[in-house]
Amino acid sequence: MPPARCSIHGTRMEAKLLIIEYGLYRPGGEDQRYWNAREKGFPFTDDPLLGGCIVSECKEAGAYVCRECCAEAQKWITANAPSLKPRTVLRPPYPKP
Numbered sequence: 001m002p003p004a005r006c007s008i009h010g011t012r013m014e015a016k017l018l019i020i021e022y023g024l025y026r027p028g029g030e031d032q033r034y035w036n037a038r039e040k041g042f043p044f045t046d047d048p049l050l051g052g053c054i055v056s057e058c059k060e061a062g063a064y065v066c067r068e069c070c071a072e073a074q075k076w077i078t079a080n081a082p083s084l085k086p087r088t089v090l091r092p093p094y095p096k097p
């Protein structure tokens with residue numbers, strides 16, 4: 001299998017284990033703006049995955065992560081949503097392979 005590349009940056013992505021966070025996701029405000037910007041500009045960050053309200057044994061899941069996406073996400077947060085805690089925004093679950 002060839003290495004996955006970021007569809008935005010063309011960089012080679014790294015397979016990483018991401019933390020799964022459980023709890024209710026409440027879109028709105030800066031979380032939602034971050035999510036919208038992320039979807040368009042930097043989709044492959046290493047944000048925790050959203051596991052939903054039902055807590056399972058599963059604490060981590062594999063996903064491809066792009067370094068450029070992570071850097072842009074941090075830049076976006078600094079510039080647009082400074083009240084967001086950097087790099088801790090929840091996102092919908094990564095699709096199962």
Ligand SMILES: [Zn+2]
Nearest residue numbers: 006009066069
């Ligand atoms: Zn990228």
